[in-house]
Amino acid sequence: MQIIRGSYNLRPAHRGCVATIGNFDGVHRGHRAVLAGLARRARELGLPACVITFEPLPHEYFRPSEAPARLTRLREKLGLLRETGVDRVLLLRFDERLAAQPPQEFIGELLVGRLGVRHLVVGDDFRFGRDRAGDFALLCRAGAARGFGVESTSTYALDAARVSSTRIRSCLDAGDLPGAAELLGRPYRMEGRVMPGQQLGRQLGYRTANIALRRRRTPLSGVFAVTASGADGGPRAGMANLGTRPTVAGLRTLLEVHLFDVEIDLYGQHLCIEFLHKLRDERKFDSLDALQAAIAGDERAARAFFAAQ
Numbered sequence: 001m002q003i004i005r006g007s008y009n010l011r012p013a014h015r016g017c018v019a020t021i022g023n024f025d026g027v028h029r030g031h032r033a034v035l036a037g038l039a040r041r042a043r044e045l046g047l048p049a050c051v052i053t054f055e056p057l058p059h060e061y062f063r064p065s066e067a068p069a070r071l072t073r074l075r076e077k078l079g080l081l082r083e084t085g086v087d088r089v090l091l092l093r094f095d096e097r098l099a100a101q102p103p104q105e106f107i108g109e110l111l112v113g114r115l116g117v118r119h120l121v122v123g124d125d126f127r128f129g130r131d132r133a134g135d136f137a138l139l140c141r142a143g144a145a146r147g148f149g150v151e152s153t154s155t156y157a158l159d160a161a162r163v164s165s166t167r168i169r170s171c172l173d174a175g176d177l178p179g180a181a182e183l184l185g186r187p188y189r190m191e192g193r194v195m196p197g198q199q200l201g202r203q204l205g206y207r208t209a210n211i212a213l214r215r216r217r218t219p220l221s222g223v224f225a226v227t228a229s230g231a232d233g234g235p236r237a238g239m240a241n242l243g244t245r246p247t248v249a250g251l252r253t254l255l256e257v258h259l260f261d262v263e264i265d266l267y268g269q270h271l272c273i274e275f276l277h278k279l280r281d282e283r284k285f286d287s288l289d290a291l292q293a294a295i296a297g298d299e300r301a302a303r304a305f306f307a308a309q
Contacts, residue, residue, distance in 0.1 A: 001078075001081065001082045001086055001087065001088065001089060002087065002088045002089070003078060003088075003089050003091060004088060004089065004090045004091065005091050006091070006092065006093060007090070007092060007110055007114055010090070010114045010115065014088070014114075014115065015114075015115060015116035016047055016048075016116045016118060017042075017047050017048045017049070017050040017087075017088065017115055017116070017117060017118065018038060018041045018042040018045060018047050018048070018049055018050065018117070018118060018119045018120075018121065019038075019049075019050040019051070019052055019090075019111070019115060019117045019119075019120055019121070020034055020035070020038045020050075020051055020052065020120070020121045020122060021051075021052040021053070021120075021122060021126065021128065022034070022051075022052075022053060022122075022123065022126065023053060023054060023057050023058070023165075024051065024053050024077060024081065025057065025070055025071050025072060025077065025165045026071035026072055026077075026165050026168055026184060027072065027077060027080035027081060027084070028071075028163055028164075028165065028168060028183055028184045028185065029156055029158070029163050029183060029184065029185040030123070030155075030156035030162070030163035030164065032084060032185060033153055033156040034121060034122070034123055034153045035049075035051070035081075035084045035086065036084075037121045037151070037153050038051070038086070038121045039084070039085060039086075041119050041121060041151070042087070042119075045118060045119060047118055047119075048087035048088055049085075049086050049087045049088070050086070050087065050088040050089070050090060050115065051081055051086050051088070051089045051090070052089075052090045052092065052110075053077070053089060053090070053091060053092070054091070054092050054093075054094040054098075055074055055091055055092075055093060055094065056094055057070070057094065058094050058099070060094075061094045061095070061099060062099070067216075068166070068169055068219070069169065069215070069216075069217040069218055069219040070215065070219070071165055071168060071169065071172075071188075071219060073191070073214065073215060074091075075191065076189075076190070076191050079191075090115070099130065100130050101129060101130060102129055102130050102133070103128055103129025103130070103133050103134025103138055104129075104134075104138075104142070105129075106128060106129050106134065107134075107138075107139070107142045107146070108146075111148070112146050112148070117148050118148055118149070119148060119149040119150070119151070120139060120143065120148060120149070120150045120151070121151055121152075121153065122136060122139065122150070122151075122152055122153070123152070123153055123155075124136070124152045124153060124154055124155055125155075126152075136150070136152050158182065158183060163183050167183060168180050168183045168184060168188075168219075169219045171183065172188060172219045172220040173219065173220065175220070175222065175278035175281075177224075177275055177276060177277060177278055186274075187274040187275060187276055188220070188274070188275045189272055189273055189274045189275065190211070190213065190218075190255060190272075190273050190275075191270065191271065191272045191273070192211035192212050192213055192214065192255065192270070192271065192273075193211065193212055193268065193269070193270050193271075194209045194210065194211055194266045194267050194268060194269050194270075194271060195210050195211070195212045195267075196210070196267065206258045206295055206299075207258065207263075208241075208256040208257060208258045209228070209256070209257045209258075209259070209266045209269075209271065210254060210255070210256055211254075211255040211256075211257065211271060211273065213253060213254070213255055215253070217253075218242060218253055220242065220275065220278075221242050221243045221253070221281070221282055222241075222242060222243065222278050222279070222280060222281045222282050223239065223240070223241050223242075223278070223279045223280050223281075223282060223298050224239065224240050224241075224242065224275045224276070224277060224278055224279060224302075225237075225238075225239055225276050225277040225279060225301075225302040225305045225306065226238055226239060226240045226257060226273050226274060226275055226276060227273070227274045227276065228257055228259055228271050228272070228273050228274075229271065229272045229274075230266070230269045230270060230271045230272070232264070232269070234272075235274065236259045236260070236262060237259070237260050237302075237303075237306045238257055238258050238259035238260050238302070239257075239258055239260075239279065239298055239299060239302040240255060240256060240257040240258070240273060240275070241254075241255075241256045241282065242254075242255050242256075242282075243282035244282070245282075246282065246283070246284035247284050247285045247288070247290075247291045255273065257271070257273055258299075260299075260302075260303065276305070277302075277305045279298050279301050279302060279305075280298070
């Protein structure tokens with residue numbers, strides 16, 4: 001999969017494609033329905049399939065302090081898009097210029113002028129351009145005038161409700177990991193590199209891999225039964241704490257993962273953590289002894305979860 005960072009990196013060789021546009025946060029089952037339509041049309045026309053997406057996400061640009069937690073960091077999103085078989089991703093910086101660009105200009109300059117789009121596949125609720133003035137009807141009129149086709153994918157629903165990133169965040173916030181997994185089409189996961197920590201886990205008898213999240217906020221928190229996969233294999237069963245560690249006066253959100261029945265050096269490894277079952281909320285304990293006892297209980301509960309699978 002080719003990643004093109006910014007429209008200024010588009011070359012004449014990139015002209016002629018089937019494209020879709022969106023945030024694709026989480027690359028959930030609704031997104032995958034759109035991407036399946038994109039791939040099908042690209043095969044029919046013998047053209048590359050191109051995803052146009054944004055960094056930062058538009059709602060992060062307009063309301064940075066109120067923006068909800070991302071389901072996927074950019075690296076994670078690109079990895080998930082690669083799994084779908086997309087040929088190209090055009091990553092546009094969402095800034096003042098793009099926010100103010102009228103939809104007709106976006107179509108003329110980018111879709112027609114730079115990309116030479118032959119066909120466009122969008123979700124049925126797609127809006128774009130200044131004040132979100134662009135919609136499916138406008139794209140259809142532009143396509144008829146400028147020679148590209150436009151099609152809309154119908155809403156992808158489960159249990160009579162639309163699959164959306166917002167709905168998935170609600171599941172994660174409520175600790176409903178099976179519900180989130182059903183909407184995503186896979187268990188919810190986070191990725192990151194293992195960094196040195198304070199060695200507190202060793203003092204408590206539970207060696208942990210501390211993973212740098214590089215997120216402003218996370219869509220879930222608490223103690224979980226997880227699996228971990230990395231360069232040396234997996235998945236391996238374990239448990240994880242995702243939070244600020246209030247018992248030891250932690251100041252930033254950290255993902256700490258303890259793997260069962262293995263002693264391996266994970267420093268520097270890039271791990272993928274899948275969250276399978278929520279054990280409890282994070283809480284502040286009165287002492288390290290109380291925290292240690294709670295972790296022992298978490299281990300028993302996590303092992304029982306895996307034994308029942």
